[in-house]
Amino acid sequence: MPHPYLVPLVLCVACGAPEGHRPPAPLPAGWVHFSRGLVSFDHPPQWTVAARPLGDDSLDVFVENTEGSGERCLLAIHFGMELRFPTMERMKPFAKRAHDTRIGGARTRRIDPPELPGTSEGILELGGTGPFHLAHFRYSGLDAPTRQMVEQILASLRNQALKR
Numbered sequence: 685m686p687h688p689y690l691v692p693l694v695l696c697v698a699c700g701a702p703e704g705h706r707p708p709a710p711l712p713a714g715w716v717h718f719s720r721g722l723v724s725f726d727h728p729p730q731w732t733v734a735a736r737p738l739g740d741d742s743l744d745v746f747v748e749n750t751e752g753s754g755e756r757c758l759l760a761i762h763f764g765m766e767l768r769f770p771t772m773e774r775m776k777p778f779a780k781r782a783h784d785t786r787i788g789g790a791r792t793r794r795i796d797p798p799e800l801p802g803t804s805e806g807i808l809e810l811g812g813t814g815p816f817h818l819a820h821f822r823y824s825g826l827d828a829p830t831r832q833m834v835e836q837i838l839a840s841l842r843n844q845a846l847k848r
Contacts, residue, residue, distance in 0.1 A: 709788050709840040722816050723763055726840040728833055741815035759834045762820040770795055770805045772822050788839030802826035812843035
């Protein structure tokens with residue numbers, strides 16, 4: 685008879701790769717790669733990426749769309765220590781609805797209330813070492829196709845520092 689803890693342990697190990705060793709996310713045709721220090725992800729070629737280092741231990745990244753009637757920030761990502769969650773004022777009333785899920789295999793704590801369509805905020809555990817093992821993301825008011833692309837970007841986020 686197997687040990688009683690063996691089956692749950694096997695199931696837990698089989699659920700997915702550790703965050704620092706996730707396989708690459710599927711890359712849509714034509715997307716481009718962004719890399720800054722230990723952080724990398726893929727994005728549509730018509731979108732631009734702006735990065736703002738905040739010292740050695742944190743980085744803000746903004747994914748923007750400059751097509752059409754002007755520039756619009758579609759996704760904001762903060763790498764490093766996050767002092768509070770959620771940060772968007774409109775998400776604070778829904779903080780108790782935060783739930784655990786996975787994005788691209790990475791453990792994620794997120795809020796995405798149906799009362800605010802196309803809006804989400806969360807914290808991804810990317811694994812690895814150093815301050816970039818967490819990514820705090822937020823986006824607001826996106827239509828369904830744009831939201832799918834943003835979620836694909838989140839699934840492709842990687843911290844290049846391996847776990848020790």
